[in-house]
Amino acid sequence: MNTREYLKLLKEDIHSTVIATVDEEGRPVARVIDIMLTDENSLYFITAKGKSFYEQLKKHPYVAISGMCGGEGTMNKKAVSIRGKAVNIGSGKLKEVFEENPYMAEIYPQEESRKALEVFRVAEGTGEFFDLSVKPIFRDMFVLGDRAAEAEDSSSHRQGGFFITDRCRGCRICYSKCPQKCIDLSVKPLVIRQEHCLHCGSCMEACPFGAIERR
Numbered sequence: 001m002n003t004r005e006y007l008k009l010l011k012e013d014i015h016s017t018v019i020a021t022v023d024e025e026g027r028p029v030a031r032v033i034d035i036m037l038t039d040e041n042s043l044y045f046i047t048a049k050g051k052s053f054y055e056q057l058k059k060h061p062y063v064a065i066s067g068m069c070g071g072e073g074t075m076n077k078k079a080v081s082i083r084g085k086a087v088n089i090g091s092g093k094l095k096e097v098f099e100e101n102p103y104m105a106e107i108y109p110q111e112e113s114r115k116a117l118e119v120f121r122v123a124e125g126t127g128e129f130f131d132l133s134v135k136p137i138f139r140d141m142f143v144l145g146d147r148a149a150e151a152e153d154s155s156s157h158r159q160g161g162f163f164i165t166d167r168c169r170g171c172r173i174c175y176s177k178c179p180q181k182c183i184d185l186s187v188k189p190l191v192i193r194q195e196h197c198l199h200c201g202s203c204m205e206a207c208p209f210g211a212i213e214r215r
């Protein structure tokens, strides 16, 4: 899947997400916000100018967004998390927000009342996708913003995690501790299959030769 598809899942399958900002003293504040629109490489949400959320976004525009869909247990659970900069675009796309999300007209029935709302676009950021419905689990990273297409062609944004170095002696202790069995034993040194790794760190903790690094 690419950035557009992950963002579409966030809007259509998850829709209500938790968005975190910081207050004037730098303390975290979280609330539930609906994702109203998405496009190739960005997402849009709205808030009213009277809310403290709006003030926080103006002072500190960096947000963390997380949402999950799926039933109880791990069956069908999929999660998307994003960190990025929320840019105020005023009433731009507000008409589209109401067209694509008809329930908003029940909350703000009069055109006049909609003047209190402004739209924020999150571009410039990174995202993470988790699919817990498959075994081993599947994870992926993606990039938002104008560099998204460029990043699709490179693996640079997919870095980060645990890596086995050439200090590996092939003892396989890491594999025995790995909850996802996502360490490839067929090569030397062994290789962690990043797309299935939970980032739990159990392998690094267990390796008697200090051959696993977090990067």
Ligand code: SF4
Pocket: 164, 167, 168, 169, 170, 171, 172, 173, 174, 175, 190, 206, 207, 208, 209, 210, 211, 212
């Ligand atoms: S525990 Fe360490 S030395 Fe042993 S196979 Fe794993 S990475 Fe290599």
Ligand code: SF4
Pocket: 162, 177, 178, 179, 180, 181, 182, 183, 192, 196, 197, 198, 199, 200, 201, 202, 203, 204
């Ligand atoms: S970090 Fe956890 S899931 Fe990933 S390879 Fe190591 S033990 Fe396995």
